[in-house]
Amino acid sequence: MAAIDMLEQAMNEVSAGKRIAYLGPEVSALSGGGAPTSPAALCAIIEAQVRAPRRASGNLWSVAQYVESRKFRDTLDTLVRDAFAPAAACANPVHDWLARVRPPMVVDTWYDDGLLRAFERVRDWGLVQGVSRNGEWIDIFTRAYDSAGTEVGEASPDWKTLLYKPHGLARPDASFLISDSDYVEVLTEIDIQRPIPEEVQRRRTGRPLLFLGCRFDDQMLRTFARQIGKRSAEGHVAVMPGPLTRMEARFLDELGITWLDLPVAALSEMLTVPEG
Template sequence: MSDQAKLSEALDAVAAGRMIPYLGPGVSGLSPDVPASPDALCAHLEAEVRVPKRASGNLWSAAQYVESRKFRATLNDIIERAFAPGLGQPNAVQRAIATMRPAMIVDTWYDDGLLAAMQCQADWGWVQGVSRNGEWIEIWTRAYDTTGAERPEGPDTGWDTLVYKPHGMARKGSSFLMSDSDYVEVLTEIDIQTPIPEEVRARRTGRGFLFLGCRFDDQMLRTFARQITKRSGGGHVAVIDGALTRMEGKFLDEMGITRLDLPPEEVTAALSAPV
């Protein structure tokens, strides 16, 4: 079976509710002016604040430097402006995934394009990771309904679709994880699943994941993918174009992920193909 046929089969499984889409920066980057990778976002950050050589090129370390030396408000402002041009402009992949109405969509980038795409759907909501910077309570996530109203009780188990944004969202009035200090407690607890909402754990049960627009060349990204997919149904598929790093190859083997070497255009074409 060709990689194109395997992709079509995986997308059919998403539509049938057997697989969960796991969207990375590469999907968000299909929208105009949205940074399409951690490297691109780091370059944007470094264009505004000069960071030391030891932090240069690493998004999480560069963000920590800005937060420590220029305060959190400066980091928030830079990142929110980086994603502002894409607000309310979902791309073709985000719209198509939203139309499928899977039980859950994992959206790992900081834009709100998928949430905008979901606005034409009914009976859904989202839960996102939040920074504990400035918080006085132990908090990992916040949940919101389709209107954007916060749900202190967490996600509704009856929602048709739950959007899970583990790293949060770069939108004014929202919250996101980016600096090393944001992640330190999350990474300490994530192996025992504490930061992952119970409803996310429930909806992944018995289902595989389809990774679109993701790379696994960073330990942070591998850790989150490993823990979010823990105790799921297996049979994962990842669309990754081009050469893999050594660590990416090891990660795919470890996780039992079938890799499809296809460019993003193939995903767009497969989603727009007539049924």
């Protein structure tokens, strides 16, 4: 089967609630605008404001840790939120499509709010996002919100769609994981699944993942994908253009992921074809 046909089949399974879309920053890039669309781009924006030591330079998590340690967390939060302040230049076909088909769950691993804005036009959904423990005095990994933006105790099994942003959300009323210290407790506990909400675990069961616009050239990103996909179904598919790094190829092989050597733009073109 041709790669584009396999992609169409996987998308149909997402639409039918049989597969979970797992979005990376390249999906957010389809919105255009001036917000960063990769860890490297976000890192460059931060380093343009705060000069990081050579040992950290180019690594988003390490640069963020340097800023947090030397300039305080408020400075880091402001830099990241300002980076994501520019408005989208156009509608995002993937976000809009997901809001139309309303699958049981979407995992969105980038910091922008594009997916939430697409879902604002529909009802009966909720958000679970990862939160930084910086400044927190309670044992917390995530917060949950209903579609009106009201914080609730936990994700509801009655929500038609659960939007899961494991790394958080970079806007003024939200929190996000970005520094090494943000991730240290999460990564310590993630193997036993404690940072992953029970409703997320329930909805992933029996459903393979469709990775869209992700790269797995960083150990932390691979760890999150591996643990979020734990106990889901076999048959994952990843859409990303080659060449793959050695570690990406090893990761896809380890999880039995079918690799479709296609750009995310191929998905965009598929979704913007007039209906009928």
